Amino acid sequence: MSKLDLVVGFLEDDPDQASLVAHWLEEAGYTPRLYRSVNEFRRRQGAEAIDLLLLDWMLPDGVGPDLVSWVRSSANASLPIIFLTARSTEADLVRGLESGGDDYMVKPARRGELLARVGAAFRRVGIDGRGTDPIDLPPYTVDARRRRIAFDDVEVELTQREFDLAVFLFRRHGRIVGREALLENVWNLGASVSTRTLDTHVSRLRKKLELNGEHGWRLVAIYQHGYRLEQVGVS
CATH class of the missing domain: 1.10.10.10 (Winged helix-like DNA-binding domain superfamily/Winged helix DNA-binding domain)
Structure with missing residues (x-):
């Protein structure tokens, strides 16, 4: 793939879930980049560039909304962010979106829906799903x-x-x-x-x-x- 393809970061500590979603993203033409913890994600941001973040709510060393708030207050304020989590109450959804998330999906993930939401998130920031629109x-x-x-x-x-x-x-x-x-x-x-x-x-x-x-x-x-x-x- 081209070095300028869009990179989708996925913060998920379940290796099976991470592998499955990474496979879907690769099939769709994206470059997946996996993270297993909040600390790993924060540590690697200086050296890596991602174009969209998918993340779980419950992580080994923190919770998704707190990380999203950190992202929004940092250099990545415009980064598209989608929650992918088993938490399904209205209160959770509201908290996730109010923390700065752009979208919210409830597990189990479905391939078609996930890729459609990723593509929609990219369109909202002015590029198509492969980064080829002017x-x-x-x-x-x-x-x-x-x-x-x-x-x-x-x-x-x-x-x-x-x-x-x-x-x-x-x-x-x-x-x-x-x-x-x-x-x-x-x-x-x-x-x-x-x-x-x-x-x-x-x-x-x-x-x-x-x-x-x-x-x-x-x-x-x-x-x-x-x-x-x-x-x-x-x-």
């Missing part, structure tokens, strides 16, 4: 399928690496993307690439696309974390 962040339009990026309807010439970097950041606008995640996904896992190379590419991308805030978007460095493409005037 990304429209006026005055920018990014078409990953045709490998074209336009600024005020004028195509901007980028190198292949610059384009892949742009797609990765535009698709995750509003969120901090860690340096490790950028190196892994844009330069491929295990590639011998220095952080200076990453910084140079970001600088070139910022200049070519004028991502300095004058046109509503800016690409900023987040100290000791990575980079974020953010909309000016939006917290």
Whole structure:
């Protein structure tokens, strides 16, 4: 699969359930990334980028709503989140959604329903289920399928690496993307690439696309974390 395919994180400590859902996601064209505990999820977020989170309620070291509240107060405030849990009361559903969840599913999971809800969650944040719809962040339009990026309807010439970097950041606008995640996904896992190379590419991308805030978007460095493409005037 392409290194730019959408990544679905799944926080579930039951290995059979985790394996089954991961298989469904892979069949549908997503890249699953499994976590077994709250601490594991939090520890790995600096080095990994996910595009949607599925999570159980009861976890070995915490509960789902508390983790969702943490996510919403962190760099991943716009991350689509779906609960997948055996808890089925109205009070649980309300708590899960009020904590910041976007959707709520009751186990046992059903393949068709789960994939439909994942796809709907992606559409709500402006991309299709495979991440191939054009990304429209006026005055920018990014078409990953045709490998074209336009600024005020004028195509901007980028190198292949610059384009892949742009797609990765535009698709995750509003969120901090860690340096490790950028190196892994844009330069491929295990590639011998220095952080200076990453910084140079970001600088070139910022200049070519004028991502300095004058046109509503800016690409900023987040100290000791990575980079974020953010909309000016939006917290």
